[in-house]
Amino acid sequence: MAGTNALSSPVMSDALVILGAAGIVIPVFNRYRITPVIGFILVGLLVGPFGLGRLVFDHPWLSWVTITDPDGLEIFAEFGIILLLFSIGLELSFARLWAMRRFVFGLGSLELLLICGSLTFVFATLGQSLTGAMALGLALALSSTALVLKITNTGTPVGRAALSMLLFEDIALVPIVFLLGALAPHAQGAGMDGLIHTLVWGTGVVVLLLVAGRFLLPPLFAQAARTKSPELFLSASLLVVILASLATAATGLSPIVGALVAGLLIAETEYHTEVEEMTEPFKGLALGVFLITVGMRIDLWVVWENLGSILIATAGVIVLKAIVTSLLLRLMGARRGTAAETGILMSSPSETTLIVLSAAGAAQLIQPGTAMFWQIVTALGLTITPALAKIGKIMARRVEGVEAPHQPVEAPDTPPTLIVGFGRVGHLVADMLTRHGRPYLAVDSNTDIITEGRRRGYTVAFADAARGDAMLRLGVAGAAAVIVTMDEPVSAQRIVRKLRADFPHLPIIARARDTDHAGVLYRAGATHAVPETLESSLQLSEAALVEIGVAMGPVIASIHEMRDEFREQIMEQGGLSQKPALKSGQLREAEKA
Numbered sequence: 246m247a248g249t250n251a252l253s254s255p256v257m258s259d260a261l262v263i264l265g266a267a268g269i270v271i272p273v274f275n276r277y278r279i280t281p282v283i284g285f286i287l288v289g290l291l292v293g294p295f296g297l298g299r300l301v302f303d304h305p306w307l308s309w310v311t312i313t314d315p316d317g318l319e320i321f322a323e324f325g326i327i328l329l330l331f332s333i334g335l336e337l338s339f340a341r342l343w344a345m346r347r348f349v350f351g352l353g354s355l356e357l358l359l360i361c362g363s364l365t366f367v368f369a370t371l372g373q374s375l376t377g378a379m380a381l382g383l384a385l386a387l388s389s390t391a392l393v394l395k396i397t398n399t400g401t402p403v404g405r406a407a408l409s410m411l412l413f414e415d416i417a418l419v420p421i422v423f424l425l426g427a428l429a430p431h432a433q434g435a436g437m438d439g440l441i442h443t444l445v446w447g448t449g450v451v452v453l454l455l456v457a458g459r460f461l462l463p464p465l466f467a468q469a470a471r472t473k474s475p476e477l478f479l480s481a482s483l484l485v486v487i488l489a490s491l492a493t494a495a496t497g498l499s500p501i502v503g504a505l506v507a508g509l510l511i512a513e514t515e516y517h518t519e520v521e522e523m524t525e526p527f528k529g530l531a532l533g534v535f536l537i538t539v540g541m542r543i544d545l546w547v548v549w550e551n552l553g554s555i556l557i558a559t560a561g562v563i564v565l566k567a568i569v570t571s572l573l574l575r576l577m578g579a580r581r582g583t584a585a586e587t588g589i590l591m592s593s594p595s596e597t598t599l600i601v602l603s604a605a606g607a608a609q610l611i612q613p614g615t616a617m618f619w620q621i622v623t624a625l626g627l628t629i630t631p632a633l634a635k636i637g638k639i640m641a642r643r644v645e646g647v648e649a650p651h652q653p654v655e656a657p658d659t660p661p662t663l664i665v666g667f668g669r670v671g672h673l674v675a676d677m678l679t680r681h682g683r684p685y686l687a688v689d690s691n692t693d694i695i696t697e698g699r700r701r702g703y704t705v706a707f708a709d710a711a712r713g714d715a716m717l718r719l720g721v722a723g724a725a726a727v728i729v730t731m732d733e734p735v736s737a738q739r740i741v742r743k744l745r746a747d748f749p750h751l752p753i754i755a756r757a758r759d760t761d762h763a764g765v766l767y768r769a770g771a772t773h774a775v776p777e778t779l780e781s782s783l784q785l786s787e788a789a790l791v792e793i794g795v796a797m798g799p800v801i802a803s804i805h806e807m808r809d810e811f812r813e814q815i816m817e818q819g820g821l822s823q824k825p826a827l828k829s830g831q832l833r834e835a836e837k838a
Contacts, residue, residue: 259312262292267533282389282596285533286624289540296545315541322538325531326600327504331486332528333390333415334508335521345409352406352577353413356591360386360569367565373611380605381619383421385562387414389595389630396634397590402583403641406574407591414595418505421601446496451506454489458510466516470692470707475523482520483527485511501600515695515707518718522708532596539599543621551618559622563633567592582641589637593626661686663724665710665740666731667694667703670756674728675703688719710740717747726752729771734762738769745770760814 270284290296292311301307312318361382368378390411397404462485469481489503511517548555571588575581599620606616662678664671667689678685687705689695698705708715721727727744731737734757741755755771757763763774786804791797 258309259314259317262310262312263318263530263534263537266292266537267530270533281529281533282536283624283628285536286540286543286627289537290543290545291540292537293541293543295541295543312537312541315538318534318538318541321531322535323500325528325533325535326603327486327490327501328524328528328531329535329596329600330418330501331504331508332521332524333418334505334510335512335517345412348405348409349412349416352573353410353416356410356570356573357386357414357417359573360566363565363569364562367561373615377605377611377615380601380608380610381615384598384601384605385594385619385623386566387595387598387601388566388591389593389627390415390597393590393630396631402579403587403590403637406579406583406587410570410591414597418597418601447493447502450492450496451502454492454503454506455510458485458507459513462510463514466511466514466520467692467696470516470519470690473690478516478519479523482511482524515699515705518706518708518715521718522715535599536596539620539624542617543624544617547617548621555618555621555625558618559625562594562622563592563626581644585644586637586641589640590634593630593633594623596627598623660684660723660725661720663688663716663719663721663727665689665716665727665729666756667691667698667705668730668732670730670732671728672698672703674730683725686719688716711736711743716744721748721751724751726754726772729753729755731756732758734758734765738765741766741771742769 266285266288270281270288274281274284289312292298294312294315296311297307298311301311361379363382364385365375365378365382368381369375373381388407388411393407393411397407465481465485466478469478486504486507489507490500491503493503493506494500511520567588569588570591571584574584574587579587602611602616602619602623605611606613661684664674664678664685664687667675667687671687671689675685675687685704687698687703688708688710689698689705690707690709692707695705695707706719708719710716716727721744729737729740731740737755737757741753744751744753752772753770754773754775755766757766757774757776759778760776763776766774
């Protein structure tokens with residue numbers, strides 16, 4: 246009976262609706278390569294009080310597929326915003342910003358300031374108060390990092406320009422949120438003393454977090470990683486986010502300031518890839534709740550009554566942003582096609598626009614009706630972003646008169662090789678790659694190995710290569726090859742199979758315990774599998790033959806030929822076919838000829 250009551254509670258029914266929406270929206274929209282952001286907004290619109298919720302009184306069974314307690318979701322929506330800002334902080338490492346500083350702080354700052362200034366002028370002219378006009382200008386000047394970076398290739402001129410502007414916009418969220426968070430408790434004229442108090446204490450807490458995080462976070466995550474417990478690692482990550490958020494909230498600032506600072510701090514540690522991987526599902530679900538609450542605030546009747554105004558406002562924002570961004574890029578020397586395509590691509594609002602609008606509404610800088618109107622405009626803009634990207638490509642071709650330059654930037658002559666596992670074998674492989682001038686990145690999940698390797702000057706990162714998209718985040722898509730040196734057969738097989746499924750043409754060289762294990766790795770997709778027992782036997786034979794007087798050249802040739810024969814036997818026993826290839830000895834003879 247108690248179970249029945251629990252299931253019939255509003256909280257439980259709302260949870261079922263949200264989980265059901267996530268289970269349907271995410272896979273369906275991903276299949277058609279559409280951002281789930283749009284899906285969650287549409288779900289909120291459908292199941293909210295202005296959608297099917299209107300009919301619950303006449304049809305009580307609809308309570309199971311609608312949100313019956315919208316106010317109860319606010320705390321989860323706020324947590325979604327916190328995790329979104331935390332994930333943005335994870336992507337904004339100080340090293341990455343420094344490498345792109347000229348474009349980020351030059352092009353990015355000019356783009357944001359010019360668009361914000363233009364929009365502020367327009368809103369102030371239309372009768373909005375100056376502070377409200379600035380809040381709307383800041384919110385609508387932002388562009389969608391999640392959508393734009395999925396659509397464009399950051400190796401193209403368009404992608405590089407967009408990335409620079411998006412990075413600065415993400416950085417600008419710190420002062421924007423800081424300012425709105427400081428204004429929120431004092432928006433109704435509580436006096437400058439309270440505002441100054443908030444700013445002083447808020448700045449002090451942020452500085453304290455930055456300093457303390459430098460010393461406390463590395464040992465905290467090192468200890469969590471040493472236990473090899475994903476649960477403990479996740480708990481440590483969420484603990485840091487929540488504590489930082491509470492610290493800034495205690496000073497009167499928004500908690501999302503603390504979340505962003507926490508992300509920036511963790512991004513400077515070797516554990517940021519693992520943290521990003523573990524928090525991704527929570528961020529996606531929590532952000533989905535936030536977007537559902539946005540959709541629930543949209544009254545379709547209001548949309549219908551103001552459809553003309555909404556379409557005009559959406560078109561106005563898109564056109565103004567596209568013109569300002571395109572002109573700025575042209576003044577900075579970009580080609581006409583690049584400027585036109587980038588301007589149109591960056592012209593729609595962002596999911597972070599919704600956050601800034603919510604913060605401005607909470608600070609009473611804009612009226613609730615105004616916030617709802619621009620949330621509808623933002624939702625519409627997000628929906629048409631993929632279409633804007635296609636229009637941008639067409640426009641680029643027309644203004645150039647030929648195909649716009651979309652060729653990727655020339656890749657380095659020697660892309661890095663990823664070494665999975667940094668034990669004895671991994672060290673030797675790294676040494677050989679260094680000796681031959683080849684860049685590499687070693688990956689291991691043992692924090693003691695990471696610490697020792699970095700102390701000795703090796704390039705090594707912390708990540709669990711067997712889980713999720715950790716390798717993708719480390720750049721496996723552009724790697725020269727992956728060398729799997731782990732001595733755990735099951736884990737090695739799992740990693741090889743996943744890499745081969747995701748990257749069919751990637752060279753994968755794997756360490757095997759014996760010939761049977763090598764056969765398993767070949768079936769999993771390894772390009773080469775090197776059995777330790779076989780190699781030790783061949784090296785022993787080589788040493789013995791040379792010692793008893795056989796010439797070095799024929800010995801090495803026969804060793805290579807024997808290795809190739811064993812490789813063929815292993816693949817034949819595994820039922821695998823291989824293309825005809827020259828034996829190692831024959832290859833050398835061909836090279837001599």
